[in-house]
Amino acid sequence: MGYHIVVSCSRFTNPVLRNNFHIVTTPLPRHPCSFLYSTISFGSPPPLGAYHSHLLKNGSLQNLNLANYLLSLYVKSSNMNHAHKLFYEIPHKNTQTWTILISGFARAGSSEMVFNLFREMQAKGALPNQYTLSSVFKCCSAENNLQMGKGIHAWVLRNGVDGDVVLENSILDLYLKCKAFEYAESFFELMIEKDIVSWNIMTGSYLRVGDVEKSLDMFRKFPYKDVVSWNTIIDGFMQCGYERLALEQLYRMVEYGTEFSAITFSIALILASSLSLVEVGRQLHGRVLKFGLNSDGFIRSSLVEMYGKCGRMDKASTILKDVPLNFLRKENFGVTCKEPKAGMVSWSSMVSGYVWNGKYEDGMKIFRSMVRELVVVDIRTVVTIISACANAGILEFGKQIHAYIQKIGLRIDAYVGSSLIDMYSKSGSLDDAWMIFRRINEPNVVLWTSMISGCALHGQGRNAISLFEGMLHQGIIPNEVSFVAVLNACSHVGLIEEGCRYFKMMKDIYHINPEVEHYTSMVNLYGRSGHLFEAKNFIFENGISHLTPVWRSFLSSCRLHKNIEMGKSVSEMLLQSAPSDPDAYILLSNMCSSNHRWDEAAKVRGLMHQRGVKKQPGQSWIQLKDQIHTFIVGDRSHPQDKEIYSHLDSLIGRLKEIGYSLDVKLVMQDVEEEQREVLISHHSEKLALVFGIINTSQRTPIRIMKNLRICTDCHNFIKYASQLLERDIIVRDTHRFHHFKQGNCSCGDYW
C-alpha cells in the first residue's frame, strides 16, 4: 500500500533540468516517502509541489499516512501557506493531521491561527493529544493569555488527556511566562517526571524577572546541565545587568566541558561587546570560523555588533557583506523563516555601529538603503537605532527615523515612545519629547521615567517633580531608575528638601535599596548647593565611603565652592581607591591651580603621568546638514581651520570688550600664562561654536555636544557669545544641557 516515488537527483545540480524532472511511481516496498528526506534540503516548492499535485490528481490524499507526511514536510520546510492549502484538501483528517498543522503555526508564531484551528478542531470533534496541546500552550504563553491557558489546562484535567513531561513543561512555561509564580512553583513540585527542560524553564523564568538568587538556586540543583542550561544562565545574567557574573559562568561552562551551540556563540559575542572585550570577541570569531558557523544569521549579527561597538567598522562591514539587502525583502519574511530577521539585525547593528562611532552619514546611508530595499523594518530595529541616535545626540537622524516610523504607520507604543523621548531630550529638543509624551497615554514606568529624565537633563527640576507626582497619581509604581531621574532633577536645581523627601520615600515606601547612582545624586545635591559638611556626613552616615563616584562628586563640589582643604583630604582617598580614574587627578589638579598652588598641581599631574593614567581627550561635535563635525582641543584638522581660528580670535576680542575674561587657571599644562590662554581659548567647544557661527545664518540656534563636562571658562565664554551674537546656544555635556540665551544659562551657573 502506498507509493515509492523515485526521483533522479541530478536535476538539482543541473539547472537546465531543474524544471524538467520526472516522477516515477512504483508500489511501496519500504517507508512510503523515504526518498523525500533527501529533497527537503533543496527547498520545498518544486519537488513538494510536484508531488503534491500528483497526489491530488490521482486521489492519493485519501491515504492519510501519505497526506500527513507531505503536510509535515511542508511544515518542516517552513512552507506554511502550502501546508495550509494542503490541509484543506485532505478529506479525512485525524488528530495527527491537525497537530502537524497547529504545531507548525505555533512554531511560526502565528498564535491567532493556532487558536482558530484549535477551536475548529474541537468543534469537529477531533481529540487533541499532548502534542497539539503543548503547541497551543506555547501560543498562550507567547500571547501572555493566562486566561485562555487556564481554561485549556482545566479542559485537559477534565478530559484526562495522557500527558507526558513535554505537556507538563509547556504548562509550566505558560504559568511562568504569565508570571503566575506561586502556581508554577507548586506545579513544578508536583511534577512526577522532571527533565532538563523543566529545570531550564524554571531558571530562565526567574532570570527574566531578575531573581538571580532563585535562578542560581535552581541552577545548582540541576541533576545535570546541558548547553541550554548554560545559555540560559549566561544570557539571563547578562539581561539582568550582571555581565561579570555572566562571563564567569561562560568560563565555568568551558570548564564543565559543555560544547558551545550556535546560540552560545551568539550570546558570548554580545557579552564580549558589552564588556568591551575585543580580544575575547576575536577569539570567539576564530572559533566561529573554525566550526563553520559564520553562516548563522544570529552569529553574524552578534559579530557585526561586537565589531561595531569596539569601533572596528571595517571588520563589521566585511562580515555584513554576506548578507544581501534584497534578501531581506518582505516576501522573504516567510512565517517561520528566522534567517531574514537575523540578517536584518546585522544591518541595523551596522547602522547603530556607525552611529556609535560617530559616522552618522554612513549610518544614514545604510538606513536609507534599508528603507529603499528591504521594506520590513520592525520595532526592535527602529528602537535600537533611535537609542544609538539618542546617545550620539544627533537630532537630524533621529528626526528622520521618527518621520519614517510615521510614514510606515508603525504604532508608537511605550517602547518606541520612550526611545523617542530619550532621543529628543538628549538631542536638545525637549519640546518634541513632550509632544511624544503627551500623545502616548500608557501607564508605563519607563515612558514616564524617560520624560522625567529629560526634564532633569534640561534643568527643569520643578517640571520633573510634578511629572513624578503625576506618575504616582496615575498609580504607576516608580522603580530605581525613576528615583535616579527625580533625584538628579532635584540636584540640578538644588532642591534639597524635595530630594531628601524622595530619597526617604524610595527607601521607606517603595523599599528600594539605594544604589551608587542614588547616593551619588544625593551627595551631588548637598555638595553642589554648598552644603559640603552635610554631604560628608551623608557619606559616612550611609556607609558609602568606599564608593568612588560618590567622592568624585564630592570633590567636584569642593572645587566649585573652592574648599581646597576639604577637597585635598578626600582626593587622597580617591587617588588611592581609584588610581586609574583620570577624573580624580584632573579635578584635584584643577582645584590646586585655580587656587594658584602650582606646585601641588604639578605634583598631581606627575603622579598621573607616572601611573600611566591618560586624560580622556575632550571632544565636541556639531551637526550641519547631513554631517557631523568633530573637534578636539587645538584641532587643526578641519578643512575650514584657518577661518575658524581667525574668527575665534576676533570673537574673543569682541567678547572681552563686553566683560569676558579668560579664566586661565583651569589649564592643566604647566606653561606660561600667554600659552595657557591660547590652549584654553582653543577648547573643542569653542571651536565647534565658531564653526557653527560661520556656517549658519544669523540667529539660528546652535547645538553642540561634548563628551566631558563643560569648563567654567567655556561656560562663561558662551554666555557672553549668546549675548553678543543674539543667538541661542545649546550645549550638552556629560551631565546635562545648558541653554544659553542673552548672556544667561538655563543652569543658572549651577552645574
Added chain:
DNA sequence: ATAGGGTTAG
C-alpha cells in the same frame, strides 16, 4: 512536540 539568541529610561 516543551526551554535559550536583539528592543526603551540612570
